[in-house]
Amino acid sequence: MGAVEKAAQAVAQQPMVALLGNPNCGKTALFNRLTGARQKVANYAGVTIERKEGQFTSAAGNSFRLLDLPGAYSLSAHTPDEMITRDVVAGLREGERSPDVVVCVVDATNLRLNLRLVLEIKRLGLPMVMCLNMVDVAKKRGIVVDAARLSQELGMPVVETVAVKAGGEKALVETLDAMWPFYHSQANPLSAIDAVSVEDTQREVRRILSIAVKDSDDRGNRTEKIDHFVLHPFMGPIILAVLMFCVFQAVFSWAKAPMDLIAAGVADLGVLVGNHMPEGVLRSLLVDGVFSGVGAVLVFLPQILILFFFILVLEDCGYLPRAAFLLDRLMGGVGLSGRAFIPLLSSFACAIPGIMAARTIQNPRDRIVTIMIAPLMTCSARLPVYALVIAAFIPNKEVWGAFNLQGLVLFCLYFAGIISAMAVAWVMKRSMRAKRNQPLMLELPAYHWPHMRNLAIGLYERAKIFLTRVGTTILTLMVLLWALSSFPGAPEGATHPAIYYSIAGMLGRALEFIFSPIGFNWQICIALVPGMAAREVAVGALGTVYALSQTGEELANSLQPVIASSWSMATALALLAWYVFAPQCLSTLSVVRRETNSMKYPLMMAGYMFVLAYTATFITYRVALALGG
Numbered sequence: 001m002g003a004v005e006k007a008a009q010a011v012a013q014q015p016m017v018a019l020l021g022n023p024n025c026g027k028t029a030l031f032n033r034l035t036g037a038r039q040k041v042a043n044y045a046g047v048t049i050e051r052k053e054g055q056f057t058s059a060a061g062n063s064f065r066l067l068d069l070p071g072a073y074s075l076s077a078h079t080p081d082e083m084i085t086r087d088v089v090a091g092l093r094e095g096e097r098s099p100d101v102v103v104c105v106v107d108a109t110n111l112r113l114n115l116r117l118v119l120e121i122k123r124l125g126l127p128m129v130m131c132l133n134m135v136d137v138a139k140k141r142g143i144v145v146d147a148a149r150l151s152q153e154l155g156m157p158v159v160e161t162v163a164v165k166a167g168g169e170k171a172l173v174e175t176l177d178a179m180w181p182f183y184h185s186q187a188n189p190l191s192a193i194d195a196v197s198v199e200d201t202q203r204e205v206r207r208i209l210s211i212a213v214k215d216s217d218d219r220g221n222r223t224e225k226i227d228h229f230v231l232h233p234f235m236g237p238i239i240l241a242v243l244m245f246c247v248f249q250a251v252f253s254w255a256k257a258p259m260d261l262i263a264a265g266v267a268d269l270g271v272l273v274g275n276h277m278p279e280g281v282l283r284s285l286l287v288d289g290v291f292s293g294v295g296a297v298l299v300f301l302p303q304i305l306i307l308f309f310f311i312l313v314l315e316d317c318g319y320l321p322r323a324a325f326l327l328d329r330l331m332g333g334v335g336l337s338g339r340a341f342i343p344l345l346s347s348f349a350c351a352i353p354g355i356m357a358a359r360t361i362q363n364p365r366d367r368i369v370t371i372m373i374a375p376l377m378t379c380s381a382r383l384p385v386y387a388l389v390i391a392a393f394i395p396n397k398e399v400w401g402a403f404n405l406q407g408l409v410l411f412c413l414y415f416a417g418i419i420s421a422m423a424v425a426w427v428m429k430r431s432m433r434a435k436r437n438q439p440l441m442l443e444l445p446a447y448h449w450p451h452m453r454n455l456a457i458g459l460y461e462r463a464k465i466f467l468t469r470v471g472t473t474i475l476t477l478m479v480l481l482w483a484l485s486s487f488p489g490a491p492e493g494a495t496h497p498a499i500y501y502s503i504a505g506m507l508g509r510a511l512e513f514i515f516s517p518i519g520f521n522w523q524i525c526i527a528l529v530p531g532m533a534a535r536e537v538a539v540g541a542l543g544t545v546y547a548l549s550q551t552g553e554e555l556a557n558s559l560q561p562v563i564a565s566s567w568s569m570a571t572a573l574a575l576l577a578w579y580v581f582a583p584q585c586l587s588t589l590s591v592v593r594r595e596t597n598s599m600k601y602p603l604m605m606a607g608y609m610f611v612l613a614y615t616a617t618f619i620t621y622r623v624a625l626a627l628g629g
């Protein structure tokens with residue numbers, strides 16, 4: 001047996017601990033604390049949608065496998081993510097036994113709701129520990145839980161934890177050590193759970209609460225006070241709009257300095273390399289391909305991080321489900337369920353997690369519609385394209401005294417995406433002749449200050465994803481594009497720059513045929529092709545294409561002035577309109593295929609988005625031309 005196989009076998013023999021509980025009770029926070037993982041933690045229900053596995057070793061030297069699962073209100077699952085949880089604990093997953101011990105995590109401030117699941121899981125007959133998580137919050141609110149009494153009544157160890165504090169997991173680990181070694185027992189069949197009626201379970205919950213919990217609860221007094229404003233029918237939407245607006249303003253005004261710094265750094269490096277290398281193919285590859293191309297994308301890191309800083313803060317403090325609540329009427333009007341809000345919001349990062357998060361939607365039609373419109377939400381890969389064109393064409397000036405015009409245009413582009421998504425949803429729902437939606441049932445979590453650690457993890461992950469993309473996909477594509485744009489060289493007596501005669505140039509000129517009616521020149525057409533693998537590559541590609549199109553030494557390392565002087569305003573606006581819809585992200589289409597298990601939906605998606613993009617761009621271009629752009 002090889003060393004790798006031996007290690008794998010050793011892991012397989014470790015006892016398996018599963019974290020189970022209602023949504024938003026802190027399972028993932030606990031998982032991260034125990035295993036050192038960096039899974040997403042946020043203050044709303046339905047963050048975790050997949051089974052995640054990790055490992056940890058206790059102070060006593062015992063090793064465990066740890067499972068993080070999607071939150072569930074009950075084991076009679078209603079949504080695809082709850083089904084994962086149910087199947088894992090009941091040992092119904094192929095090739096996987098039921099866990100050796102179930103750690104049932106409960107939110108100590110909300111035992112009334114949480115205990116029901118504990119009692120349900122108990123009937124599975126597996127060894128169990130109950131984790132009273134968030135005891136820090138409970139204590140502050142004057143909720144006194146008698147853990148010893150609870151343990152007596154439930155017939156299982158009960159420990160207190162604070163998943164967001166270092167050392168807050170200690171009691172749990174000690175208890176698991178005390179239970180060592182584990183002997184595997186098979187879970188009772190799920191029918192054992194249904195044998196007891198919901199009413200009986202509720203009665204038992206009330207009985208236990210009356211014995212073990214003293215609740216001088218001014219429950220969420222602060223939360224109620226804040227919600228008085230935030231959920232106010234008139235003030236609420238205004239607060240939401242102002243918040244969103246400020247975010248986009250900040251994306252432009254705060255990012256300027258760090259962006260200039262990165263741009264200058266990349267430019268200096270390019271010049272340095274250029275000056276120290278002999279004229280030739282390798283120099284062109286580095287200067288025109290790598291520095292102009294990759295550098296053009298890299299400068300957008302600060303803007304992406306600023307945008308996500310705000311999203312993460314809103315996520316962690318508990319505002320997001322409120323926004324879903326405020327928008328439920330609007331979304332209901334077009335036939336979307338309020339549940340679609342979180343998946344759609346995730347799509348601002350990237351449509352892929354958004355499409356996967358649609359698993360939390362119960363109604364299959366609602367789920368499909370949500371998946372189909374998710375790519376219309378502006379993903380972060382589009383931000384570089386928007387930012388580049390805006391910076392080159394929209395003057396950086398104040399309007400109406402306070403607003404920055406560039407931020408305003410960016411806000412409008414995001415808004416255009418949202419509005420068209422709503423329109424498409426409306427059309428799709430009509431054509432499906434679906435019934436009216438069920439009302440939104442959403443738990444509104446208590447507000448709390450964002451945890452620095454969650455923010456740091458979130459930003460770190462974002463930066464890592466972006467930099468990895470720059471270093472792998474984007475770099476590879478840039479080198480490939482550089483090669484296609486450099487060979488074959490210019491013929492004798494050429495009147496255009498060499499790229500015009502290259503393979504990429506020929507391709508661009510062929511595509512120009514389709515795209516010139518909507519204002520795209522052949523350089524833009526070249527950039528659209530690698531943009532299908534990763535949208536932001538379009539920016540890098542323009543960087544390389546224009547670097548190779550330049551003649552002489554004025555070779556600008558910064559793309560922005562070049563496009564500002566060579567495109568018309570109409571072309572710039574047309575490109576922005578194109579990217580609002582941009583049907584061109586292959587990985588999104590392949591995820592849609594996987595999630596819907598059919599080719600029909602990805603094909604439909606590509607088709608409707610292309611038509612929409614072409615039409616919108618055509619109109620934008622023609623109108624802009626007519627107005628003298």
Ligand SMILES: Nc1nc2c(ncn2[C@@H]2O[C@H](COP(=O)(O)OP(=O)(O)OP(=O)(O)O)[C@@H](O)[C@H]2O)c(=O)[nH]1
Nearest residue numbers: 024025026027028029042046047048071134162163
């Ligand atoms: N104050 C306090 N906050 C906590 C504690 N545990 C978790 N949180 C916060 O509670 C929120 C929810 O945490 P998650 O770990 O995402 O919850 P989850 O159970 O994984 O949620 P789902 O994946 O949606 O089922 C986050 O904002 C955490 O920072 C705790 O012990 N004390």
Ligand SMILES: [Mg+2]
Nearest residue numbers: 027028047048
């Ligand atoms: Mg989770």
